[in-house]
Amino acid sequence: MKAAIFQQAHQPLTLEDVQQQAPAADEVLVRTVCSGVCHSDMHFVDGAWEMPLPTVLGHEAAGVVESVGADVSYVKPGDHVIMSFRPFCGRCYYCLRGEPHLCNDPNLDARAASRLSWNGGPVLQFANVGSFAESMVTTESGVVKIPDEMPMAEAALIGCGVMTGVGAALYTAQVPGGAVTAVVGCGGIGLNVIQGCEIAGASQIIAVDVVPGKLDMATRFGATHTVNAAETDPVAAVQELTGGAGVEYAFEAIGNTDAARQVFDMVRAGGTAVIVGMMPMNSEISVPGPAFLQEKKLIGSMYGSTRFREHMPKLVDMFLQGRLNLSGLVSERMPLEKVNDAFDLMRSGKVARSVLDINPI
Ligand SMILES: [Zn+2]
Ligand SMILES: [Zn+2]
Numbered sequence: 446m447k448a449a450i451f452q453q454a455h456q457p458l459t460l461e462d463v464q465q466q467a468p469a470a471d472e473v474l475v476r477t478v479c480s481g482v483c484h485s486d487m488h489f490v491d492g493a494w495e496m497p498l499p500t501v502l503g504h505e506a507a508g509v510v511e512s513v514g515a516d517v518s519y520v521k522p523g524d525h526v527i528m529s530f531r532p533f534c535g536r537c538y539y540c541l542r543g544e545p546h547l548c549n550d551p552n553l554d555a556r557a558a559s560r561l562s563w564n565g566g567p568v569l570q571f572a573n574v575g576s577f578a579e580s581m582v583t584t585e586s587g588v589v590k591i592p593d594e595m596p597m598a599e600a601a602l603i604g605c606g607v608m609t610g611v612g613a614a615l616y617t618a619q620v621p622g623g624a625v626t627a628v629v630g631c632g633g634i635g636l637n638v639i640q641g642c643e644i645a646g647a648s649q650i651i652a653v654d655v656v657p658g659k660l661d662m663a664t665r666f667g668a669t670h671t672v673n674a675a676e677t678d679p680v681a682a683v684q685e686l687t688g689g690a691g692v693e694y695a696f697e698a699i700g701n702t703d704a705a706r707q708v709f710d711m712v713r714a715g716g717t718a719v720i721v722g723m724m725p726m727n728s729e730i731s732v733p734g735p736a737f738l739q740e741k742k743l744i745g746s747m748y749g750s751t752r753f754r755e756h757m758p759k760l761v762d763m764f765l766q767g768r769l770n771l772s773g774l775v776s777e778r779m780p781l782e783k784v785n786d787a788f789d790l791m792r793s794g795k796v797a798r799s800v801l802d803i804n805p806i
Contacts, residue, residue: 447461450463462563463562465582471516471585475580475581475583475588476511476580477506479597479800481799484632488723488725499564499569507598508597514585525592529604530587533548533550544750546748546750553584556573557570557575561575570583576803592761601800602774602798603757607760608748610633610636610637612748613696614638614641614694615641616751618694620641623646624647625647627695628651632794636774640666644769648669651683653682658794679707679711684711687713694712696719702730702731706732709741716742717741718742776795786799
């Protein structure tokens with residue numbers, strides 16, 4: 446099957462013929478229909494993060510089950526699925542306490558490193574998915590079944606950006622109705638944190654970015670106020686918009702340590718700062734120690750703290766009811782061959798998401 450291979454940082458991906466193992470007894474083979482191109486993919490291409498190479502990137506995808514192993518009962522050939530980039534073992538400490546998104550079973554990662562080969566050597570499936578490819582093999586726990594009427598580009602986005610962003614508000618922070626909130630960074634993740642706060646019923650959603658076009662998008666996704674951090678100090682602006690108090694919940698959705706400090710400074714006493722963005726490798730975040738006497742909380746969020754099979758179908762339902770904006774996130778669509786152009790578009794800051802149409806149905 447054809448796959449875009451990432452061989453070296455700062456170099457374009459190349460389209461190659463890759464060998465793929467047939468699914469094992471507890472695995473499924475999924476024909477990739479759509480894959481989003483996410484910032485996390487680009488962090489590796491741009492050298493901010495490192496991984497074993499060569500790798501097939503892509504981790505935000507939807508497809509159709511082509512075949513299943515003998516022990517698989519959750520899906521059958523023909524089922525439409527969203528790929529989860531955190532397959533879970535179902536047996537470990539995290540799985541048993543209802544936090545499958547934190548499952549760190551090393552066996553799953555080992556399998557993701559051994560299913561593909563090219564040029565006589567192994568190729569890694571990034572994040573257990575590797576969706577810049579015509580097909581993907583994953584464990585039964587790595588897919589979430591969705592109804593056939595769900596459009597595939599929109600479904601793909603639930604696989605990373607939407608679940609991560611909406612989930613950060615609904616499930617990590619558990620934003621209550623009427624909450625006073627701010628979101629720093631209005632890209633693919635930040636827009637979804639904004640709509641998560643809106644779904645939660647926040648009374649104030651202050652969007653912060655340095656690109657005016659992204660602030661316009663933020664307003665369309667539910668922001669009640671916008672702050673251009675290129676023109677004004679965002680912490681002071683947020684304080685002014687909240688009568689000097691600061692917000693109850695602030696979200697960092699870039700992966701930038703300065704922005705992390707800003708969200709901490711934006712929350713009022715007792716408030717919660719949530720780091721959603723992927724911070725650079727080896728980075729550190731510094732915050733003032735005495736602020737903890739005000740019971741300020743600084744917390745992380747992984748994959749929106751999702752329990753995949755419960756939460757992803759709920760997001761699908763909300764989309765089908767017209768209460769979750771997914772189509773507005775899809776800025777560009779292109780074939781797999783154009784994946785490098787998708788990265789260029791992302792670097793330009795002009796798109797929320799590019800979606801690759803790999804095997805259109
Ligand atoms: Zn992602
Ligand atoms: Zn587990």
